[in-house]
Amino acid sequence: MSKIEVxxxxxxxxxxxxxxDINLTIPDRQIVAIIGPSGCGKTTLLKSLNRLLDLNEDVSVAGDIFVDGENIYAPGMDVTVLRKKVGFLPQRPYPLPMSIFQNVAFGPRIHGLDASRGASDEKAEKKDMSxxxxxxLRLAGLWEEVKDRLHAPAAKLSIGQQQRLALARVLSIEPxxxxxxxxxSALDPISAKLVETQFRILKKDYTIILxxxxxxxxxxxxxxxxxLxxxxxxxxxxxxQFFSSPRDEKTRAYINGEIS
Ligand SMILES: Nc1ncnc2c1ncn2[C@@H]1O[C@H](COP(=O)(O)OP(=O)(O)OP(=O)(O)O)[C@@H](O)[C@H]1O
Ligand SMILES: [Mg+2]
Known part of the structure; x- marks a missing residue:
């Protein structure tokens, strides 16, 4: 089944x-890898998918992108709703200047996803947020490493841990x-492997475009x-098929390292 049509x-x-003139169908609940040499447009394509490109003043976008059949470039599209459904994990983590706990709780509070919303009992509310x-944090593969210091500043975590915290924050808005x-790309090999492992687990429930x-x-x-x-x-x-029998000469050359 397709999730996104470009x-x-x-x-x-x-x-x-x-x-x-990009035409592309992105399958649901798989990992889609966008590859190609530097400057070929990978980030631009990625950012077009949740309208992050709109943040550039001099950008012009033509064509249509459908997410679950809905044209996200149609007038009247609620970009906030779109960006909740299509989350973005950047190259480097930018933790909020707060505790690990507050970083993860931030999204659910803003988006009102907190299960205890409306609860009058403050204790119950705290328990639900916990x-x-x-x-x-478990979904992001970080829980075991931070469970004993949830109230420490997020900035104290290693970069690799901060990137998984960033993943937890993306997941916390239920995209x-x-x-x-x-x-x-900013991580050491071991941290990179941990992020890759989580992606493999998460693709069961999420469409991941990498x-x-x-x-x-x-x-x-x-x-x-x-x-690209x-x-x-x-x-x-x-x-x-891509790796074993590429159709295009440029693909073959890229896979063989003849162009980069
Ligand atoms: N905000 C912008 N204003 C002007 N030009 C831009 C902007 N963002 C990207 N570009 C240009 O668009 C082209 C594609 O950029 P993009 O960042 O999508 O490439 P990329 O494939 O992600 O490259 P890299 O692998 O280096 O990250 C480049 O020529 C880049 O200089
Ligand atoms: Mg890029």
Whole structure:
């Protein structure tokens, strides 16, 4: 089943066109890896999927993107609702200047996802929020490492732990799609592996779209591969086919390390 349909998407910054006529179907509950050389438009494509591109003043976007059949570029689309459904995990973690606990509780409080909303009993409310925070820290694979210091500042965590905390924060707003832009590029190999492990577990319930410039990571994680080259979508298909019998000469050259 498809989760997202990209139809004739073109994106320019000022007069510089960076994506040309992209047509793409993104399957539900798989890991989709977007790969390609630096500057080919990976981040731009990723950010088009929850309208984060709108934050650029000189951007122009043509074409349509449907998430669960709904055109997210249609007038009247509620971008806040969209960004809750399609969460974004950036390359580097930016924890809020608060405790580990408060970082995870922040989203549910803002979005009113707190199960105890409306509860008059303050103690019950605290208990429910604690359960939520534990739940999301477990989903992000961080719980065991932080359960004894939930009220310590998040900034004290290692970068690898902070990135999993960032993942817990994305998960805490209950998205259906997770956009991840080179989420392990700032991490040491062991931390990177922990994030990869969580993605493999999470894809059972979430559609994960991962930008990576590491071909080996795309091989390890990707169920479906999207290959961009200088703003064009060269090839997109299930990973097995992509790596074993690429259709396009450019894909073959990229896989073999002849172009980078
Ligand atoms: N806000 C912006 N304003 C102007 N040009 C931009 C902007 N963002 C990206 N670009 C340009 O668009 C092109 C694609 O950029 P993008 O960041 O999508 O590439 P990328 O594939 O993610 O590259 P990298 O692997 O280096 O992260 C580049 O030429 C870049 O310079
Ligand atoms: Mg990028």
């Amino acid at each position: 139809k004739s998407l073109s994106v320019s910054f000022g007069s510089h066109q960076v994506l040309r 359960a939520l925070v534990e739940h999301y 259906e799609v997770i956009l991840a832009d080179e989420p392990t 930008v990576t410039h590491i071909l080996r990571q795309a091989r390890r994680l990707g169920d479906y591969i999207v290959f 080259y200088m703003g064009d979508l060269v090839e997109h298909e299930p990973a097995a």
